[in-house]
Amino acid sequence: MVTAGLVAGAMIAFGSLLVAAGLFARPEPLAEALGRLSGDSPQRPATTGGLRRRSAGWLGGVLARAGLETPDLDRDLQVAGRTREQHLVDKLTAAVAGLALPPVLALIMTIGGVDVPLAFTVLATGGLAIAGFLLPDVLLRRLAAERRRAFRYALSSYLDLVNVILAAGAGVETALSDAADAGHGWAFTQLRSALARAQLAGESPWQAFRRLGEDLDLPELRETASGLALAGTHGARVRASLQARAQAMRTRDLADMEGHAEAATERMSVPSVVLVVGFIVFVAYPAAYEILAF
Secondary structure (H helix, E strand, C coil): CHHHHHHHHHHHHHHHHHHHHHHCCCCCCHHHHHHHHHCCCCCCCCCCCHHHHHHHHHHHHHHHHHCCCCCCHHHHHHHHCCCHHHHHHHHHHHHHHHHHHHHHHHHHHHHCCCCCCHHHHHHHHHHHHHHHHHHHHHHHHHHHHHHHHHHHHHHHHHHHHHHHHHHCCCCHHHHHHHHHHHCCCHHHHHHHHHHHHHHHHCCCHHHHHHHHHHHHCCHHHHHHHHHHHHHHHHCCCHHHHHHHHHHHHHHHHHHHHHHHHHHHHHHHHHHHHHHHHHHHHHHHHHHHHHHHHC
């Protein structure tokens, strides 16, 4: 009986490793990816990552038919720098892991002489599978919210740099470009990329900022683009507008940081409250037991 259990556990572990190896296959070589994107070589079905792509395509089709895809998923994926395929594979992998973990643990405990109820194993399997399926969505939304918050902080600094360059006598487009080149980080990289695409496409910088704000779901960037468009087309006072917008964003960011600090302070008090409640229960339990025993 013990030997059969060990063999079954080894087979389950080996099958899980095979599934993980198929889902997380080696990435596509850089030369093939560049050739496919440039159109110099015909597209060929890649031999690596086939199971991963098929699994992601199957899960995406199931979610689309069931109407379970959220409209903000693509924006969150773009903010987080991930692809839909990676996200779907993460969901499927976490669900499979949650589905396989309770039976494996129940088998190990049964081999060790502990009787695990079947109903508990079934409930734990379903609960962990659902939790694993939803966990990547929660992590994605949290990462996207953190990146959007960081972008708002960087945008106020960017507008201050633009004001400084405008005060030195530069034009609006030159100030926008030089201020983007002066910063570092993901937010400034997005701004530089948007300005570079606008220059190649012959568009104005505010059009690029408005499109970037829509893609990343950043209302502050769309409002900034509207102010820049007004200055560029009607000759409005761009310095005063940008300075007022930067000041308003700093005030909002400060209130946001104070709110997060207060929330963190409240979370820090939770362990102390639990410890006090546990101590009270520990002290009061003997007396309550003696009283209720009579």
